[in-house]
Amino acid sequence: MRYRFSSLDQIVNSPLFNLTAPYQRPERTEHCTRPTRLERMVFHDSCTANGLDAAAPLLADLFHLLYAHTYRWCSEKELSPKARLVWAYLLEGMQDNGQFAALHHLCKGEDSAAMEAARTVRQALSDAVHGIDRAAGRLLPVLERLVRRHDAAAEKLYHLVREAQADPLKTPEALRAAAETASTAEQIQAVSGMIRDKLRKRQTETQAAMHTALQQGMDAALLARYVRRCWGDGTSENTAQQTAHDRELMDRVKSNEMLLGVTRQLGRMKEMLSDLRKNDYAHGRGEKYAITRGRDLKNLLSGELALLASPATTPLFLRKYNAKGLLQYTKRERIHKGHGDIIICLDESRSTEGENAAWGKALALAVQDICAHEGR
Numbered sequence: 327m328r329y330r331f332s333s334l335d336q337i338v339n340s341p342l343f344n345l346t347a348p349y350q351r352p353e354r355t356e357h358c359t360r361p362t363r364l365e366r367m368v369f370h371d372s373c374t375a376n377g378l379d380a381a382a383p384l385l386a387d388l389f390h391l392l393y394a395h396t397y398r399w400c401s402e403k404e405l406s407p408k409a410r411l412v413w414a415y416l417l418e419g420m421q422d423n424g425q426f427a428a429l430h431h432l433c434k435g436e437d438s439a440a441m442e443a444a445r446t447v448r449q450a451l452s453d454a455v456h457g458i459d460r461a462a463g464r465l466l467p468v469l470e471r472l473v474r475r476h477d478a479a480a481e482k483l484y485h486l487v488r489e490a491q492a493d494p495l496k497t498p499e500a501l502r503a504a505a506e507t508a509s510t511a512e513q514i515q516a517v518s519g520m521i522r523d524k525l526r527k528r529q530t531e532t533q534a535a536m537h538t539a540l541q542q543g544m545d546a547a548l549l550a551r552y553v554r555r556c557w558g559d560g561t562s563e564n565t566a567q568q569t570a571h572d573r574e575l576m577d578r579v580k581s582n583e584m585l586l587g588v589t590r591q592l593g594r595m596k597e598m599l600s601d602l603r604k605n606d607y608a609h610g611r612g613e614k615y616a617i618t619r620g621r622d623l624k625n626l627l628s629g630e631l632a633l634l635a636s637p638a639t640t641p642l643f644l645r646k647y648n649a650k651g652l653l654q655y656t657k658r659e660r661i662h663k664g665h666g667d668i669i670i671c672l673d674e675s676r677s678t679e680g681e682n683a684a685w686g687k688a689l690a691l692a693v694q695d696i697c698a699h700e701g702r
Contacts, residue, residue, distance in 0.1 A: 330505060334490050334497050337483075337504045342511065349484035351477050354406040356383035358414050359390040360398040368393065372441040375569040383409065384455070385448050387417055392433035392547075393440035407469040411521050412458055416451065419532060425540040432547045438572040442550040443543035450539035454532050461524040469517045472510060479507040549586075552593025553579050556691075587684030588691070595692040603699075618656045621647045625655040668697055 331337050338345055361369065369389050373380040380386070391397055402410055420426050433440040459466075483503040490496040525532075553575050579585050617627070630652045633643035646652045670690045678686060696702075 331501045334487065334500060337487060337500060340504070340508075342508050343480075343483065343504070345484060345487055349481055351481055352403050354409075354473070355400060355404055356406050356409050356413070357386055358383075358400055358405065358409055358417055359387045360400050361386075361390045361394065362398075365390060365394055368437050369441075371566040371569050372437055374566065375573045376441060376445065378445065382448075384413055384416070384451075385444055387413060388444035388447055389440050391417065391421070392430055392443055393435065393437060395434055407473055407518075408466055411466075411469075411518060411525070412455075412462070415458075415525055416455070416532070416536070420447075420536050420540065423533075423536055423540055425537070425544065429540055429544050429547060432544065432551065436547075436551060436554075437569065438554055438576075439547040439550040441569075442576070443547040446546040447539045447543040450542050451535055454535035454539075457528060457531065458525060461528055462521050463524075465517055465521050465524075469514065469521065472514045472517060476507065476510040476514060479503065479510055483507050548593070549579070549590070550576065552589050552596075555596050556589050556592045584684060584687075587681060588687045591685050591688030592691050595688060596695060599692065599695065599699075616656055617653055619651050620654050620656075621650050621652050622654050622656075627653045627655070629653065667702065668693060 370380050433443050486500040486503050490500040557575050579589050633639040672686050
């Protein structure tokens with residue numbers, strides 16, 4: 327389509343241009359996300375400790391999506407052509423995968439887990455990224471040239487319109503500039519559509535690669551969490567030292583098969599203990615209660631009693647009452663016997679080699695953690 331403009335008013339009122347505000351050439355970025363300053367500092371420290379390139383766009387975006395509690399996206403006008411069509415396509419596809427929410431829950435606020443997961447996912451997606459680059463072929467460089475030409479033409483058009491408003495002799499030149507800018511925008515839209523069509527043809531392969539990458543990222547994030555929970559002491563003075571310490575621990579764990587098995591088992595046990603301790607709370611004069619399920623009306627949580635306040639939720643209360651599923655307090659009775667020392671006998675014969683040996687050592691360390699927590 328050939329755009330033709332016959333008057334200056336037609337240019338000013340055209341929906342193709344925004345000439346009301348002073349023109350500012352957009353600064354194109356390769357990053358799809360907009361992290362906070364603190365998140366950028368954490369990412370830079372993690373890259374330094376792990377020997378990674380902090381300027382890698384996909385790695386930075388993956389880390390931000392996994393580490394941040396809330397995401398902040400850049401607008402399309404700020405993105406480079408590759409970021410707008412390729413990186414955004416990959417990131418949005420991963421977010422649509424059901425595994426992403428679980429991976430984000432593991433990595434949220436955990437810099438070591440987020441970095442391990444991000445680098446693992448990026449490495450697992452390397453073949454998919456190369457395939458997308460091959461599919462885009464020569465269209466991406468063409469699109470980049472068109473975007474640069476459009477930015478220059480839009481800036482020129484803005485100044486010509488301002489000059490033509492003051493000097494009518496400049497109007498023909500402004501009309502030609504408007505036609506060139508509109509034509510370039512149409513070419514950008516056409517080439518972008520061609521690239522999207524090529525990516526759509528590879529959608530099945532890309533989704534399979536994303537599924538595998540997220541599974542591997544989940545394993546890496548779990549291991550990073552377990553390493554910090556099991557062997558981290560939290561004595562580092564700053565974030566950079568803590569990140570370097572986590573990297574050293576991770577390398578030592580991965581290089582020892584027995585230590586790796588113990589870490590996986592012990593990490594699960596410590597997380598179970600942590601979840602149980604989170605359900606405890608102080609009541610009255612310090613007696614400790616746990617939260618359980620049943621139908622003891624004297625010890626129900628206030629949230630369960632609130633179901634009786636409305637006729638609409640009363641049937642739900644009755645159903646949970648019949649199923650003994652109401653949340654209630656149960657008093658922890660004072661233990662008078664058996665609250666002394668613990669002796670653990672660990673069998674290390676040949677019959678317990680391998681996974682059984684790792685499980686036994688992990689259980690012994692978990693019992694030691696219980697003793698330390700209870701002051702036994």
